[in-house]
Amino acid sequence: MTNKDVDGVFTSLIYVNQQRIIPAYETKDFRITDNGIETLLVIPAINAKVSFTGLMFSIYLPWDKFSGNTEGQCGTCDNNRTDDCRLPNGTIDSSCPDMAHQWHVAEHNNSQCTTPPPEPTPTQPPGCDPPICHLIQSEVFESCHKIIPYEPFIVACIFDTCSMDNVTIGCPSLQAYADACAQAGVCIEWRNYTNGQCDFTCEKPKVYKACGPQVEQTCNAWYNFKFIQTQNEFSVMGDIQLEGCYCSPGTTLMSSSSNYCIPSCDICPLPNGEWKEANETWVSNCQECVCDPYSLEIQCQPVACQHQPPLTCDQEGQVKVVETVDCCQMDKCGE
Template sequence: MDVDGCCPHYECQCICYGWGDPHYVTFDGTYYGFQGNCSYWLVKEILPKYNFSVMIDNYYCGEPDGLSCPQSITVFYESYKIFIIQKDINGIFTNQISVNDKRVSPAYQNGDFRIVTTGIDTVLVIPKIHAKITFSGLIFGIYLPYNGFAGNTEGQCGTCDNNRTDDCMLPSGKIDPSCPHMAHEWHVNNSNCEPVPPKPTPPPNPCDKSMCEIIKSSVFEACHKIVDYGPFVVACEFDVCHMHINHIGCISLQTYADVCAESGVCIDWRSATKGLCEYKCESPKVYQACGPQVEPTCDSWYNQKFIYMADAFSAMTSMELEGCSCPNGTILLSSNSNECVPSCELCRLPDGKYKQANATWTEGCKQCICEEDVLQVACHPLPCPAQPSLSCDQEGQIKVTDTTGCCPKEKCGK
């Protein structure tokens, strides 16, 4: 709506994303490729209004062509520094998050922002300024409202003003004819930048671009009219021809699927890649193409805070995304566990493990049961069998008590 609230008009929201080695689409939709091993400003405010900025750290990942990839992303907001990095732990990619240099585990929320993860994507939302930042290793997305940031952004994501002619603006304010050249100029002060490598040369042999055709196929048809797939096809073809990695095209498909999902169209696309883009979840969790950003658990307080409470945080994390979750018929035990259980009717044990309601077990010299009505553990001493009468009537014998085991036992001793 206009300022006076009388007339509506259309605005393109400020959406910038990058992926692969890396490819960028600016807030106004300009696509460009960029190589650089350094820390760069993706977004800064020209005139400080919200104390908001986003920085990305790249590293060289595509020898011998000198290609670079995103490694971590840092969001600055008011007095917060939110750092997200993805690490490969035993073949499982895990996003690690810290707030003001202190590790936190998602879902995490304070009065100003919320961080959730699907096991693949990490999502940060700041309701007060309606900002959303997503990160999944080689992919990032920045979603800002036009009415809060129009004409007031600079950096590798360009100026959000619905005008592509000024997308390649340098820190000096001048417009560079080359966005890749502009992108290098947004390196963070004091960051260790290596020299720009030579541009990759086309491979001598034709490369297989068939995976990239999936983006244009009926698999993504529901999203074609909502999000232009052109840049993702171009990026996919570049990657499969230069990075010499079988599954590198998956990154462009995943990015297009992420952007579609954020627009409300969730697509099960990995099944169309003949296993090449299959995602491996940490057992016992399984891959889910379209699932909740916050998985329900057996902790009722957690569910109430992150799922059932209708507020600005839940409104910004309601879109379905791909991720890893417990198999059908089971539920996640708690947010900080990776245990899927068939029921939440469980008793919690001191060692952190759980028992089903009515389960019985022996613990030391006690018989324990998980009481169904209160879900509490009750333990009682093991019953001891009656002992036969013992007569120690030989010379030098006396009765002694053997305390080996749980039940005392009398025997004859000397």
């Protein structure tokens, strides 16, 4: 999973076995969904979830399967934060950022895994206490406080915001806490309380929703049946409400691979990804076509041409030539 700037819009690029896929995507082992903000991978066999938002990876592992079974970036899964910054040799580092650089992937000739020595930790201005970070402990997130401890998120928010001297850098911490709450079943509309500092703009025509489905309804009945209506091992994990970009009320996403929100699913899809409404007619490649309202299939026939009376070219030097005008052949006199 990665993120790429495509024509000014950051787009999630997701690959499975070196082949790019368009979510929702599912095998017998895992499902991948994407809602324009978050890409989510779920693995029902181990009840694990991995989310990617472009700036952050979050990994959710169940205690009953992973207790004492993690290390490195994930820390030690023992519900004790004091030993999370464990080095490969077993000792505890006082700084998790310093510890992280000791866990390199053992893969040769991989420039992405060759990291220079960490830079000195930036010093924070004395008395720096950005208000945006304390939104986490406010009543906005109150319904989640008893489910997900919020103190680590405040600490991270203050550290990032004060170190970077940029108030918007605190938004990922709020987003991370909101996502953790959502994964626990508590969806919170929080961006409206940041005075515009953490606003998110979706690619048109989609609009932002604080709480939406992992898989959005489309006009493709097969897709809806497979990823929404079918009850299987993914269903329990698929009921989580997440923030994302969705079609506005009264419209439906044409297909999972399109960015068209249409008022009615009575349409005929075209090969180029666009569509025509039921009963709509048009001319294409000298064919008169109609979107049949009953079958929702495109029906075409050659353009009807008017009968031309016989043409006589009796002037000196004139010859009869045939020209194509508006898809119809016409006799003309030419020299």
